[in-house]
Amino acid sequence: MNKTIQLNSQDSTILINLLPSPAIIYWGEKLELLSHQQIESFLSLTDRGLMQARIDEDIPLTLCPELGRANFGSPGIEAHRDGQAWAPQLNYHSHQQTGQTLVIECRDELASLNVSIEMTLDEVSNVLSKRMSVTNIHQDLLSLNQFALTLPLPYQANEVLSFHGRWSRELQLQRTALHHGQFTQENRRGRTSHEYFPGCLIGEESFSEQQGQVWGFHLAWSGNHRWKAEVKSDGRRLMQAGELLLPGEVQLNQDECYQTPTLYASYSSRGINGLRKHFHRFIRENLIRFDDAKVRPVHLNTWEGIYFDHKPSYLSEMISEAAKIGVERFIIDDGWFKGRNNDRAALGDWLVDETKYPQGLSPQIKQVNDLGMEFGLWVEPEMFNPDSDLFRSHPDWLLATDGYRSVTGRNQYLLNLQNPNCFEYLYGALDTLLTEHNIGYLKWDMNREIVQASHLGRAAVHGQTRALYRLLEKLNQAHPDVEIESCSSGGGRMDYEILRYTCRFWTSDCNDALERQTIQRNMSIFFPPELMGAHIGPKKSHTTRRIHDIHFRGLTALFGHMGVELDPVAETEQEKLAFKHYIDLHKRFRPLLHSGQNFYLDSQDKGRQAYGMFDEKQMLVTVAQLAMPEYMLMEPLKLAMLEGESHYLVTLVSFPQSSAGLMKHQPAWTEESPLMVKGSLLQKVGLSLPILDPESAILIHIQRCD
Ligand code: DGJ
Numbered sequence: 001m002n003k004t005i006q007l008n009s010q011d012s013t014i015l016i017n018l019l020p021s022p023a024i025i026y027w028g029e030k031l032e033l034l035s036h037q038q039i040e041s042f043l044s045l046t047d048r049g050l051m052q053a054r055i056d057e058d059i060p061l062t063l064c065p066e067l068g069r070a071n072f073g074s075p076g077i078e079a080h081r082d083g084q085a086w087a088p089q090l091n092y093h094s095h096q097q098t099g100q101t102l103v104i105e106c107r108d109e110l111a112s113l114n115v116s117i118e119m120t121l122d123e124v125s126n127v128l129s130k131r132m133s134v135t136n137i138h139q140d141l142l143s144l145n146q147f148a149l150t151l152p153l154p155y156q157a158n159e160v161l162s163f164h165g166r167w168s169r170e171l172q173l174q175r176t177a178l179h180h181g182q183f184t185q186e187n188r189r190g191r192t193s194h195e196y197f198p199g200c201l202i203g204e205e206s207f208s209e210q211q212g213q214v215w216g217f218h219l220a221w222s223g224n225h226r227w228k229a230e231v232k233s234d235g236r237r238l239m240q241a242g243e244l245l246l247p248g249e250v251q252l253n254q255d256e257c258y259q260t261p262t263l264y265a266s267y268s269s270r271g272i273n274g275l276r277k278h279f280h281r282f283i284r285e286n287l288i289r290f291d292d293a294k295v296r297p298v299h300l301n302t303w304e305g306i307y308f309d310h311k312p313s314y315l316s317e318m319i320s321e322a323a324k325i326g327v328e329r330f331i332i333d334d335g336w337f338k339g340r341n342n343d344r345a346a347l348g349d350w351l352v353d354e355t356k357y358p359q360g361l362s363p364q365i366k367q368v369n370d371l372g373m374e375f376g377l378w379v380e381p382e383m384f385n386p387d388s389d390l391f392r393s394h395p396d397w398l399l400a401t402d403g404y405r406s407v408t409g410r411n412q413y414l415l416n417l418q419n420p421n422c423f424e425y426l427y428g429a430l431d432t433l434l435t436e437h438n439i440g441y442l443k444w445d446m447n448r449e450i451v452q453a454s455h456l457g458r459a460a461v462h463g464q465t466r467a468l469y470r471l472l473e474k475l476n477q478a479h480p481d482v483e484i485e486s487c488s489s490g491g492g493r494m495d496y497e498i499l500r501y502t503c504r505f506w507t508s509d510c511n512d513a514l515e516r517q518t519i520q521r522n523m524s525i526f527f528p529p530e531l532m533g534a535h536i537g538p539k540k541s542h543t544t545r546r547i548h549d550i551h552f553r554g555l556t557a558l559f560g561h562m563g564v565e566l567d568p569v570a571e572t573e574q575e576k577l578a579f580k581h582y583i584d585l586h587k588r589f590r591p592l593l594h595s596g597q598n599f600y601l602d603s604q605d606k607g608r609q610a611y612g613m614f615d616e617k618q619m620l621v622t623v624a625q626l627a628m629p630e631y632m633l634m635e636p637l638k639l640a641m642l643e644g645e646s647h648y649l650v651t652l653v654s655f656p657q658s659s660a661g662l663m664k665h666q667p668a669w670t671e672e673s674p675l676m677v678k679g680s681l682l683q684k685v686g687l688s689l690p691i692l693d694p695e696s697a698i699l700i701h702i703q704r705c706d
Helices: 036-046 271-287 312-325 362-370 389-393 420-436 461-478 513-523 550-558 573-593 657-662 668-672 679-684
Strands: 004-008 012-017 023-029 077-080 091-098 101-108 113-121 127-136 142-147 149-153 159-166 169-177 181-187 196-203 214-220 225-231 237-243 250-252 257-259 262-268 299-301 329-332 374-379 441-444 483-486 504-506 532-536 561-564 597-600 608-614 618-625 647-654 675-678 696-704
Touching: 004 036, 004 113, 012 036, 012 113, 023 036, 023 149, 023 262, 077 113, 127 142, 127 149, 127 250, 127 271, 142 237, 149 214, 149 262, 159 181, 169 513, 181 196, 196 225, 196 237, 214 225, 214 237, 214 271, 237 262, 250 257, 262 271, 271 597, 299 532, 312 329, 312 362, 312 573, 329 441, 362 374, 374 420, 420 461, 461 483, 513 532, 513 550, 513 608, 532 550, 550 561, 550 573, 550 618, 550 647, 550 696, 561 573, 573 608, 573 618, 647 668, 647 679, 668 675, 675 679
Parallel strands: 299 329, 299 561, 329 374, 374 441, 441 483, 483 504, 504 532, 532 561
Antiparallel strands: 004 012, 012 023, 077 142, 091 101, 101 113, 113 127, 127 257, 127 262, 142 250, 149 237, 159 169, 159 196, 181 225, 196 214, 214 262, 225 237, 597 608, 608 618, 618 696, 647 675, 647 696
16 A cells, blocks of 8 residues: 655645554655655655654654654544543544545544544645544544644744734734744634634744745634644644634534534745735635625725714715715615614614614615615624613523623623524524615624533534534525625634635724734735725724824725725815725726735835735735834835846836925936836846835836736
C-alpha cells in the first residue's frame, strides 16, 4: 500500500503519512510530484532520529493527536465513557482519495471509536479544508470534551498574528512571539464574537503584507471556539482549532456522530497578500452563494439617520433623497415593528407597527421600488424582549437553565431555536414577511452574548448554532432571491460558516473612517471587499465623536460593499453632491472592487496605509494617511504587482483639497495626470506622492494600455 499521499495545489504541497496514524509530514511551498523512490528519500531525509530521555519510539504528530500514543501536546480528542476509554489511539484503517480530497478512516477497536478525517486541498486557491467526525460504536454513552483540528507547522513559524476586538472596534491585531509553550484564544460568548475572531496567521519572524512565509487559519463556526498555537520542547509546533465544547454538551449514544466545523488553512510564501489572494478566491468560488450576474447595490441604511424615530412622511423624503444621490437599496433598520420605540421592547413581535405605519410598509416599499431601488428590512430573529407579546405568551421558549435568573443583554433574551415550536414560529414570521412584501434583503442582527444556554437541561450553544444554520437554510431555500446580511452588534458574527447562508457582513457599528481603515484592512485578510459592509456615516461619528470630511469618509467606504448610514434630508446640498460623487465613483469601479485581487503594501511610515485592487487591465490604489506623516516627504508608491513590460496610464482620481497647500508644488506627475509610464518604473522606482494631512487619503487609477 502507498503509505504516503501527496496533495498538490498551484503553489503548495501537503504530504501525509498514513501509518500508524495519519500525520502531515510536509506542508509548504510546492514540491514536484514525488516518485515512490523520491518519497523514500524524503522519509529518510526527514527521519528525526530518536532523542535521549524520551519515549523509545519516534511519535508522529498525528492529524488528531492522542495522549494515548504519547503525543504530549494539546490532544485532538478528549473523550471518555463514564471514565473508561479515555486514552484512545486512532489507528489508520482505510482511506479514499477522490481528486484533491482525501478521506482517512481511523479506528480504536478498544475504545470503540471511529474517526473520519477529511482534507481537501483546493487546487486553484491553495486553501486546505479539514474536518473530522467521531462516531461512538459502543452501547454506552460517550462524553466528548474536545475534538479539535490540528495542523503542524515548521520551525520557522514563530510569530502569531491574532485578532481581538470589541463592539465598534473589531479585528484589532496582536503579534506574539512563539518560541515555547502555547498561545490560546477561547471564545465562550456563544457567537463568533467581537472578542476573538476565529482565525490567525502564523509565520516566520517579521512576516508582513508583502514578505515572508506565513500560514493562515480560519475556523468556520459561529459559536464557541478555541484555538491554540503550540511549541513543544523538541521544537515541533502545531496549530489547533475547534469548537469549544461546554461540559456535557456533546454526548454520543451508540452510532451517533459529532462533526467538527471546518478549518480552512493556507500557506503563502509572499506574505499576507498571498493569503488574501488564496482566501478571497476560495470564498468567491466555493462559499458565497451570490449570482455573479448581480451587482451589489449601494445601500442607504436608516439606523444612524433616524434610529427608532420612524415617520412615514419623513421616510418618504429620505427615500427621495436617497434615490437622488444614487442609492440602489433602501433599508429600514430597527424600529419598524409593533411597539418598537426603543431597545427595551417588542423583539419577537414581527408585525408592522400600525401606529407608525398605519398603511403597513407597502407605501414605503412602493416608493422605493418606483424610484428604481430595492427594499431591505432589519430583523433580529433569535431574540425576544421580556416586554413583548411573544415572551408573554411563550416564556418557555427562553434559552436558559432552569432555576437560575436569566440575565438580559441589550434588554433581551434568546429564543431556544432547538424548540421545534419556537423554530417554526420564527420561520413562519419571517416567511410571511418575505412573502407578503417585496423585500430583497434582510439585515439579520444578533445583539447579545449567550449565557446559561440549556436545552432539555443540557448545554446548548452547539445545538443553538446548528439550529440557526437550519433556520437560515430553510429561508434561503424558500426565498432564494433574498440576500441576508450577517450583523451582530456590527461585526460580532463574521465567519466562513455563516457565510454559507448570508451574502454580506455588517463590518462594524463604527463608521468613523479612521477606525474603519484598520478594521477593514484586517478584515480583508479573510474576506473580499464585496462582503464588507462599508458605509459613509455622518460627518461627526456617532461612536467616536471624531469629525472627518466627506473625502476621507467617501474613500474609506469605497473599498467595500458601499452604503450611506445617515439622514440625507438633514445634509447640506454640498454634502449630498459629495455623497453622489463617491457613490458614482464606487459604481464606476465596482466591477473591479468586487472581483479583483486585493493587496496592501508594506510602508516605512506606520501611519500610512496603501492598498488596492487590480486585475489584468487596471489597478485602483488608495493611500490613506492615518497619523501625522513620519517624514516631510511621502514614501514613493512602488507597485510590484504590475507587469514590467506593459505601459500604464496613471491618473490621480481624488486628492483632498485640504492637503493642497501643504507643498510649494505637488509632485510633477500629479499636475500632469494622466501620465503614461512603463510598468517596470512603477514597480522599481514608484510614484512620488503629495504629502497628506493625517486622516486623509488619495485615490489613483492605473490603466494598462497594451
Ligand atoms: C446593531 C447593529 O449593528 C446596528 O447596525 C443596528 O442595526 C442596531 N443593532 C439596531 O438595533
